Amino acid sequence: MIKIQRKIQQTVSKKIVCKEWRSSIILEGMVEDWSDVVKAGKIAANKGYKGVVNKIEVKNLHIPEINKPIIADNSLDKTQTDVLTIGGGVIGCAIARELAKWDVSILLVDKEDDLAMHTSSRNDGIIHPGLAANPKTKKAYYNVKGNAMYTKVSEELGVVFRRSGSYVLFEKRWMKLVAPLIMKRANQNGIKGATVIGMKRLQEEEPYLNTSIKGAIFFPSTATVSPYKMTIAYAENAIANGIVLSLNTIVTEMKKERGKIISVKTNRGTIYPKVVINASGVYADKIANMADDQFFTIHPRKGEIALMDKKKGYLLNSIVGKFNLGHSKCITKGGGLVKTIEGNILTGPNAYEQPYREDFTTNRDSFELMVNKLIDTVPKLSPGDIITYMAGIRAATYEEDFIVEKSEYVSNLVHAAGIQSPGLASAPAIAEEIERLALESLSETKDIKRKEKWNARRKKDKQLSIxxxxxxxxxxxxxxxxxxxxxxxxxxxxxxxxxxxxxxxxxxxxxxxxxxxxxxxxxxxxxxxxxxxxxxxxxxxxxxxxxxxxxxxxxxxxxxxxxx
Amino acid sequence: MYDVVILGAGPAGLAAGIEAHKKGANTLIIERENRLGGILKQCIHDGFGLIRFKERLTGPEYANRYIKMAKKEGLETLTSTFVSHIKKGKGVFYLEAVNSECGITSIEAKTVILANGCRERTAKQVHIHGSRPSGIYTAGLAQYFVNVFGYLPCKKCVILGSGDIGLIMARRLTLEGAEVKGVYEVKSTVSGLTRNVAQCLDDYNIPLHLSHTITKVIGDERVEAVEICEVDQNMNPIKGTEKKVECDGVILSVGLIPENEVAESLDVCLDPATKGPLVDQNFMSLIEGVYSCGNALHVNDLVDYVSESGEYTGNSAAEYSKRSIKKERKLVRVKKSNDILYVVPQYIDINSTSKKIVLYFRVKEKREKVVICFKLNRETIFTKKYKYLNPLEMERIEIELELYDLTENDKFEFAIE
Known part of the structure; x- marks a missing residue:
C-alpha cells in the first residue's frame, strides 16, 4: 500500500492518500482535474487488492446527482420478493429471464421509463468473439461462453441475430508478423475458427475495403444483434414467465441486519427481498455502497458511435477493425466499422473518460476525429453518409474486469458489476452464473423447484418489411x-x-x-x-x-x- | 398495364398526372400519404400561384385547384399506398404497392414518373452535437405540428438556417404566441427569399444573425439552451465566441434533399449538383422510361415551376408510352461553365422531336449585370441579360432548336459571358 501511495503521490498528486479497507484499497484526497482521479485509480488497480475504491474529489467540479424518476407513490410498498434485480439493462433482463425458470418471485426495477436506456441501447451491437480480453480474465471467459450461447437464446427469444464474422485488418505489412501472437491469444481464450487470410480472399469477402489493406485475421464467431431488442426480448420473456417489472423505480437506500439486506427503499415504497442482485450498470458501485459493500469504483468511459444511411450498407458485409497494439498491452480493436443487424454501417466507438455517469452528449471534436480515423477503411463511405450519432457510457472498474460474484460481506447480495464491453456478448453467460449464485443464496431459506410451465420461447415481433x-x-x-x-x-x-x-x-x-x-x-x-x-x-x-x-x-x- | 404511373401526388405529380391523362395515357398516381397535395397541405401562408394563376393563393388552395382538375378528368389515384419495390423489365416496370385495402398489389407500367419531392436535412446532418432532448424539429415538421395538428412544438425557440420554411415558421410561431429568439445562419448571406426576410423577420423584430451556428444542444429531456458560435469564412466555429441562448426548441431550416431512393433502386444516375436524376429535355432520366420532375428533380423556389415541370413530364411520358417503336435516344451533354451551379436538363436528346427546350438553372454566386448565353458548336444561339443573378433564385429560359439540324457531334454550352 505504501508503494502504491508513493507512486500515486509522485506521478499524480501529493494530496492523495491510500487506506486499506477489508481486502480493498481506498484512495482519498482532492485533485485539480478528473484525469488525475482516473490516473490514480489505474495505478492502484490490480496490485494485489480486490478492488479500488476511488474517493478522490476534484476541486470545483460539480457532478450532478443521479437522474431520478418524477413519480413517487406506494405501488411497491411492502412488496415481499424472493429476488430483487436492480437494473433493466441487458444484464439485469437476462438474469431475470434465467431466474424465471424457477418457482421464485422476481421483481426487476429500473429507474428509467423503459428498459435498455443506458449502455444497452448505446453500443455497437457486436457479439464479440472474445479476443480483446486477456486470458484468465472474467471478460474473456464470459465473452467466449456467451458468444456461443447466442445462437440458441436469440432463436428462443425471436430476436434477429447474424454471425457475420469479423476481421482484424492489417494496414501495414509488418503487422502480419503479429498474426501468430493474435492467433495464440485466440487459442488461449478458446475462440474457434480464427484464420489468417490474405488480400485476395479479403477482397472477395469485402470488395469495398481500402485496397491498401494487406490482410486480416477472420473470426467467424463474431455476430451482430440489436442490443435493445435483445434486452427487451429477455424482459418480455421473463414477464411472460411471471416476473414483475417496475420501471421509473429508483433504489435510494438499503437496510441491513446481521450482514444481510432486510429492506430496500425506493421512490415507490419499501421492498423486502430475500436476495438482491446488483446489475445497475454505471451506478453499480453506488448500489454496492448502499449495502456497505463498495469494493470497486465505476469510472464512466464514454464511447461515441455514428450510423450511416442504409443505402450505403452494401459497402460492408461484416465487421472490420484496424489492428492496433492498444494502450494497456492488450490487443484491442479500437473501434471499427460494423454492418449492423438492420443493415446500416456503424462507425465507432471511441473511448474517453469523463466524470459524468449519465452525460450522453456527443462532442464535435472527438466525434470527427473518430469518424476520420475509421472511415477510410471503406473509401466509398463519407462523413456525409452519417444520419445520426449518439454516445454511451461504459461502466468500467479500475480493474477493467467484470465482477460476477456473491458479496463477501453481505450474504444476500450478488453483484453483476463493471459490465462494460463485451458485456452484451457475455450477457447470456453472466446471467447463467448469477442465476446459480442467486439460487444458492435463496436455497438457504427455501426449497427451490423449477416452474412447471416455463416457456423459453418468445414470439417474434412482426417486421413486415422483411x-x-x-x-x-x-x-x-x-x-x-x-x-x-x-x-x-x-x-x-x-x-x-x-x-x-x-x-x-x-x-x-x-x-x-x-x-x-x-x-x-x-x-x-x-x-x-x-x-x-x-x-x-x-x-x-x-x-x-x-x-x-x-x-x-x-x-x-x-x-x-x-x-x- | 398503365401507360404512366406517377409516384407522388404533390404539385409535380398532380400536374404530371393530369397532363398525361389529358393526352390519353392510362395514368395512375400513387401517394403514400392519405391525402393528395403533398407538402402544400401544410403551407397555409400565401404567395403560391403568382405565375400560373396570377393570384396569391395559399398552399392548400393551390393544391385544391389541381386536385379538382384531377377529379374532373377522372384521374386514377391511390392514396395511403407505399411502393415497396420497383423493378425494370423489358419495356415494362413492375411495382409492388402496399396499402391496407389490398395488401400488396402488383402494378405494371410502361413508364414511371418520380415525383417524390424532397426531405429536410436534419440536425445531425449539420453537425449539431450535445444532448438529444425533445424539442429539436425540422421546420417542415414544426409546420406540420402547428398547421395540421394545431399544436405548438415550443414556446421559446431559436431557428437555425434562414431557408424559406425557417423564415415562414419564425412568423408562424410568433403569430401563435411563441417567442422566436433569433434566426442563426451559418453562411454570411440569407438562404431564403428577400421578401420573406422582410415579411417574416423584420416585421416581427426577429433578429437575424449571419455567420453564426449552433454548436451544442443543452438539456436532457427538453431543450434548455443552445450554444451559439460565430463561424469563420470556412464556416468552422470560432473558439471563444461561444454564447448560451436559453430556449425550449430548435427549429432547423438547413436545406432540402431530393428524395431519390426509388430512383437509385432503378440505377438512375443522379447529378451531384442537384441531387436529382440526370435528365434530357423530356425529363427522362438516363434509364429509358423513368422520368423525374418537381423537387425530386431539383429543389425549386416556386411551386409554379414545379407544376410546369410536372406538366412537361406528364406530356412526354404519355407520348413515349404511346409510341410503338421507340426511337433510340442520342443524348448530348449540356456543358456548363464553372460559375453555374447546375442546369436542368443536363442532356439534350437530339433525336427527340421536342426542340423547344426549357432550361432551369442556378448560378454559384451572386452576379450583377451579366449575360448568359447558350452556344451550339461555339456559336451563340441564345442570350439573355440579367441585372443580377442570385443562387437563391432559380432561373428559367427557353431555347428553340427547331432551326438546327442536330447531330451527335454537336456541342452545347451554357455559360455566363
Whole structure:
C-alpha cells in the first residue's frame, strides 16, 4: 500500500492518500482535474487488492446527482420478493429471464421509463468473439461462453441475430508478423475458427475495403444483434414467465441486519427481498455502497458511435477493425466499422473518460476525429453518409474486469458489476452464473423447484418489411393496419407501432416505439413519421397529445394547443 | 398495364398526372400519404400561384385547384399506398404497392414518373452535437405540428438556417404566441427569399444573425439552451465566441434533399449538383422510361415551376408510352461553365422531336449585370441579360432548336459571358 501511495503521490498528486479497507484499497484526497482521479485509480488497480475504491474529489467540479424518476407513490410498498434485480439493462433482463425458470418471485426495477436506456441501447451491437480480453480474465471467459450461447437464446427469444464474422485488418505489412501472437491469444481464450487470410480472399469477402489493406485475421464467431431488442426480448420473456417489472423505480437506500439486506427503499415504497442482485450498470458501485459493500469504483468511459444511411450498407458485409497494439498491452480493436443487424454501417466507438455517469452528449471534436480515423477503411463511405450519432457510457472498474460474484460481506447480495464491453456478448453467460449464485443464496431459506410451465420461447415481433410477399399479404389481410406505412424510410407499418404500444411492456413514448419498430430511425430521422407516430400513440393509449413524450419525464413533444 | 404511373401526388405529380391523362395515357398516381397535395397541405401562408394563376393563393388552395382538375378528368389515384419495390423489365416496370385495402398489389407500367419531392436535412446532418432532448424539429415538421395538428412544438425557440420554411415558421410561431429568439445562419448571406426576410423577420423584430451556428444542444429531456458560435469564412466555429441562448426548441431550416431512393433502386444516375436524376429535355432520366420532375428533380423556389415541370413530364411520358417503336435516344451533354451551379436538363436528346427546350438553372454566386448565353458548336444561339443573378433564385429560359439540324457531334454550352 505504501508503494502504491508513493507512486500515486509522485506521478499524480501529493494530496492523495491510500487506506486499506477489508481486502480493498481506498484512495482519498482532492485533485485539480478528473484525469488525475482516473490516473490514480489505474495505478492502484490490480496490485494485489480486490478492488479500488476511488474517493478522490476534484476541486470545483460539480457532478450532478443521479437522474431520478418524477413519480413517487406506494405501488411497491411492502412488496415481499424472493429476488430483487436492480437494473433493466441487458444484464439485469437476462438474469431475470434465467431466474424465471424457477418457482421464485422476481421483481426487476429500473429507474428509467423503459428498459435498455443506458449502455444497452448505446453500443455497437457486436457479439464479440472474445479476443480483446486477456486470458484468465472474467471478460474473456464470459465473452467466449456467451458468444456461443447466442445462437440458441436469440432463436428462443425471436430476436434477429447474424454471425457475420469479423476481421482484424492489417494496414501495414509488418503487422502480419503479429498474426501468430493474435492467433495464440485466440487459442488461449478458446475462440474457434480464427484464420489468417490474405488480400485476395479479403477482397472477395469485402470488395469495398481500402485496397491498401494487406490482410486480416477472420473470426467467424463474431455476430451482430440489436442490443435493445435483445434486452427487451429477455424482459418480455421473463414477464411472460411471471416476473414483475417496475420501471421509473429508483433504489435510494438499503437496510441491513446481521450482514444481510432486510429492506430496500425506493421512490415507490419499501421492498423486502430475500436476495438482491446488483446489475445497475454505471451506478453499480453506488448500489454496492448502499449495502456497505463498495469494493470497486465505476469510472464512466464514454464511447461515441455514428450510423450511416442504409443505402450505403452494401459497402460492408461484416465487421472490420484496424489492428492496433492498444494502450494497456492488450490487443484491442479500437473501434471499427460494423454492418449492423438492420443493415446500416456503424462507425465507432471511441473511448474517453469523463466524470459524468449519465452525460450522453456527443462532442464535435472527438466525434470527427473518430469518424476520420475509421472511415477510410471503406473509401466509398463519407462523413456525409452519417444520419445520426449518439454516445454511451461504459461502466468500467479500475480493474477493467467484470465482477460476477456473491458479496463477501453481505450474504444476500450478488453483484453483476463493471459490465462494460463485451458485456452484451457475455450477457447470456453472466446471467447463467448469477442465476446459480442467486439460487444458492435463496436455497438457504427455501426449497427451490423449477416452474412447471416455463416457456423459453418468445414470439417474434412482426417486421413486415422483411417478410416474404405472400406472408406480408396474409398478415395485412388479417389486420389492415399492417398495410399502412407510417415510417417511409424504414417501411414500418401502423400495425407494428400498435403492436409495440400493446406489447408486454406497454410503451407510450416516441423513443420506446422507435427502439421496438425502427420508426424514425431512417435517413429523415422522424421528420415525416413523428406526427403520425404521436397520433397513433394518442389513439391507442390514455394520453393527450401534449402528454406524449419523446422519452418520458419532461420531454413532451408538443407544448400546447394553438389558440384557434 | 398503365401507360404512366406517377409516384407522388404533390404539385409535380398532380400536374404530371393530369397532363398525361389529358393526352390519353392510362395514368395512375400513387401517394403514400392519405391525402393528395403533398407538402402544400401544410403551407397555409400565401404567395403560391403568382405565375400560373396570377393570384396569391395559399398552399392548400393551390393544391385544391389541381386536385379538382384531377377529379374532373377522372384521374386514377391511390392514396395511403407505399411502393415497396420497383423493378425494370423489358419495356415494362413492375411495382409492388402496399396499402391496407389490398395488401400488396402488383402494378405494371410502361413508364414511371418520380415525383417524390424532397426531405429536410436534419440536425445531425449539420453537425449539431450535445444532448438529444425533445424539442429539436425540422421546420417542415414544426409546420406540420402547428398547421395540421394545431399544436405548438415550443414556446421559446431559436431557428437555425434562414431557408424559406425557417423564415415562414419564425412568423408562424410568433403569430401563435411563441417567442422566436433569433434566426442563426451559418453562411454570411440569407438562404431564403428577400421578401420573406422582410415579411417574416423584420416585421416581427426577429433578429437575424449571419455567420453564426449552433454548436451544442443543452438539456436532457427538453431543450434548455443552445450554444451559439460565430463561424469563420470556412464556416468552422470560432473558439471563444461561444454564447448560451436559453430556449425550449430548435427549429432547423438547413436545406432540402431530393428524395431519390426509388430512383437509385432503378440505377438512375443522379447529378451531384442537384441531387436529382440526370435528365434530357423530356425529363427522362438516363434509364429509358423513368422520368423525374418537381423537387425530386431539383429543389425549386416556386411551386409554379414545379407544376410546369410536372406538366412537361406528364406530356412526354404519355407520348413515349404511346409510341410503338421507340426511337433510340442520342443524348448530348449540356456543358456548363464553372460559375453555374447546375442546369436542368443536363442532356439534350437530339433525336427527340421536342426542340423547344426549357432550361432551369442556378448560378454559384451572386452576379450583377451579366449575360448568359447558350452556344451550339461555339456559336451563340441564345442570350439573355440579367441585372443580377442570385443562387437563391432559380432561373428559367427557353431555347428553340427547331432551326438546327442536330447531330451527335454537336456541342452545347451554357455559360455566363
Amino acid at each position: 417478410m416474404s410477399l405472400p406472408e406480408r399479404k396474409r398478415i395485412i389481410n388479417i389486420n389492415s393496419d399492417y398495410g399502412e406505412i407510417v415510417c417511409r424510410c424504414e417501411e414500418v407499418s401502423k400495425g407494428e407501432i400498435i403492436d409495440a404500444i400493446n406489447s408486454p411492456i406497454a410503451v407510450k413514448t416516441v423513443d420506446a416505439v422507435k427502439r421496438r419498430t425502427r420508426a424514425g430511425m431512417g435517413r429523415c430521422q422522424g421528420g415525416f413519421c413523428m406526427p403520425l407516430v404521436i397520433k397513433i400513440i394518442e389513439e391507442n393509449t390514455d394520453l393527450e397529445m401534449t402528454e406524449i413524450t419523446k422519452k418520458g419525464k419532461d420531454s413532451a413533444v408538443l407544448k400546447e394547443e394553438t389558440k384557434t
